[in-house]
Amino acid sequence: MNLIRHTISRVALLLIPFIILGSVLIYITFRYIAYDEIDEFLLYEMDRINQHYALYTDVPDVNSIVRTYEVEAPFEAFFADTLLLETGDMEMVPHRELHFSLTHNERHLGIVLHHLMLGDDDIIQGALLLMVGMALLVVVLILVGVTSVTRTVWQPFFSTLGYIRRYEPVVAPDVLPSSTITEFELLNGTLNELLQRLYLNYERTKSFNENAAHELQTQLALIKTTNENLLNRLENDEEAMILAQKSQSVATRASHMLRSLLLLSKIGNREFRQTRPVDVATVAESILAGFGERIAMRKLSVEEHLNPVTLNMDEGLAEVLFTNLIKNAVVHSDSGSVVKIDLTSKSFRISNTAAPLDEDPAVMLQRFKKGKKGNTGLGLSIVSEICTLYGFSLRYTTSDTTHTVEVCFDPLV
Incomplete structure (x- = not known):
C-alpha cells in the first residue's frame, strides 16, 4: 500500500x-x-x-x-x-x-x-x-483531491525515490535538485550527503581490498619462498625441518584465509556486478571432476542427480559458491561414505555423512566458526554471502550423522 x-x-x-x-x-x-x-x-x-x-x-x-x-x-x-x-x-x-x-x-x-x-x-x-x-x-x-494534487506536489519526492532506487555506488552520485517545499528540500539535502558518503565508503573499501590483496599476498609469498629455501637447506636437521614445515603450513593457511576474507569483503561491497547465464549442472560436474582424486583417496561414493538449470549470476561467484559446497561435503565426509547431490530448478542440495554436531547447524554459517578439524569456517560464510547477494536462501540441517546443505534459488520455497 x-x-x-x-x-x-x-x-x-x-x-x-x-x-x-x-x-x-x-x-x-x-x-x-x-x-x-x-x-x-x-x-x-x-x-x-x-x-x-x-x-x-x-x-x-x-x-x-x-x-x-x-x-x-x-x-x-x-x-x-x-x-x-x-x-x-x-x-x-x-x-x-x-x-x-x-x-x-x-x-x-x-x-x-x-x-x-x-x-x-x-x-x-x-x-x-x-x-x-x-x-x-x-x-x-x-x-479525488489528493490524487490530483499528488501528481504535482509530490513529483519531487517520486523523482528522488526513483533516482535512489536506480543508484549504484560504482559512480559518483548526482546532486539531487533543490525544492521549494521545505520537507523535500531537507530530504534531498540529507540524501545528497548520504549518497556521497556511500560512494566514498565504496571507493575506500574497494581500494583497501586491492591494496590488501597486493601487499599482504606479496608478503605471504615471500614468507612461503623463504620457508621453502629453509626446507631445502635443513634436510639434515629434523627439528628445524619440523618448525619450517609448520611455518610453511601457517603461511599457506594465512594466504587462503586472506583470499577468503578479501572475497567476502568484495561480495559485501557489491563489486561483482557482471551477470550472465550460468549452467549450474556443467559447473557442478567440472568441480566434481576437480575433486576426483580426493574423492578416490577417501573412498567416497557420489550419487548425483543434476537437472539442467541456468542461473543469472557472476560466473566466478557461481564457481566459488558450488566449489565451497562440494568441498565442504567431500572434506568433512566419513571415509567410505556417500555424498548425494541433487540439482533441480528450485534448489541445489548436497548431503554427506559425518559426526553429529553439538550445536545449532545455523551457527556453522557464521564467520570463523571452527569445526572439530580446526577449519576457519569461512567456506560456508562465503556461501551465505553469495546467497544473500542473489536473493537465495541457505539451509543447513542435520539428522543424526547426515548433514544437508541446501541452496534454494527461490527464497519462498
Whole structure:
C-alpha cells in the first residue's frame, strides 16, 4: 500500500467515530425539531378550539381531537407521548398528545389532541444515512483531491525515490535538485550527503581490498619462498625441518584465509556486478571432476542427480559458491561414505555423512566458526554471502550423522 492510499484509509478509519457521534447529534437534533414542530401545531389547534368555543360555545369538529372526558377542575395544558394502534398495518405507532381543559355549561371537560410522530427507528435511520452519505462524499473529495494534487506536489519526492532506487555506488552520485517545499528540500539535502558518503565508503573499501590483496599476498609469498629455501637447506636437521614445515603450513593457511576474507569483503561491497547465464549442472560436474582424486583417496561414493538449470549470476561467484559446497561435503565426509547431490530448478542440495554436531547447524554459517578439524569456517560464510547477494536462501540441517546443505534459488520455497 502506497503512502497516499494509506493516508486515505487512515482518514476513512478516523471518520468512523465522527459518523457515530454525528449520527447521535443528528438524531437528537431531528428529535428535538420533530417535537418542537408537533408541539407548536398542537398548541395552535388548542388556541383555535378555544377561540371557536369563545365565539360559538361549542367544540368544533377537529380531526386531531381524540377524545373528551369530564374532569373535576380545570388543569394546565400538558404534553404526553403514547402509542396508538394503526389498523392498516396492525402495529403500534407513536403519537404526541396535548391535554387541556375547557369549561362548558359549568362542566369541566378534558380534551385530548394528538398528532402522528416519527418513530425513533426512522430518525436513527435518517441520521445514519445522512452521516454515511456525508462521510462518503468527504472520502471521495479527499481521494479525488489528493490524487490530483499528488501528481504535482509530490513529483519531487517520486523523482528522488526513483533516482535512489536506480543508484549504484560504482559512480559518483548526482546532486539531487533543490525544492521549494521545505520537507523535500531537507530530504534531498540529507540524501545528497548520504549518497556521497556511500560512494566514498565504496571507493575506500574497494581500494583497501586491492591494496590488501597486493601487499599482504606479496608478503605471504615471500614468507612461503623463504620457508621453502629453509626446507631445502635443513634436510639434515629434523627439528628445524619440523618448525619450517609448520611455518610453511601457517603461511599457506594465512594466504587462503586472506583470499577468503578479501572475497567476502568484495561480495559485501557489491563489486561483482557482471551477470550472465550460468549452467549450474556443467559447473557442478567440472568441480566434481576437480575433486576426483580426493574423492578416490577417501573412498567416497557420489550419487548425483543434476537437472539442467541456468542461473543469472557472476560466473566466478557461481564457481566459488558450488566449489565451497562440494568441498565442504567431500572434506568433512566419513571415509567410505556417500555424498548425494541433487540439482533441480528450485534448489541445489548436497548431503554427506559425518559426526553429529553439538550445536545449532545455523551457527556453522557464521564467520570463523571452527569445526572439530580446526577449519576457519569461512567456506560456508562465503556461501551465505553469495546467497544473500542473489536473493537465495541457505539451509543447513542435520539428522543424526547426515548433514544437508541446501541452496534454494527461490527464497519462498
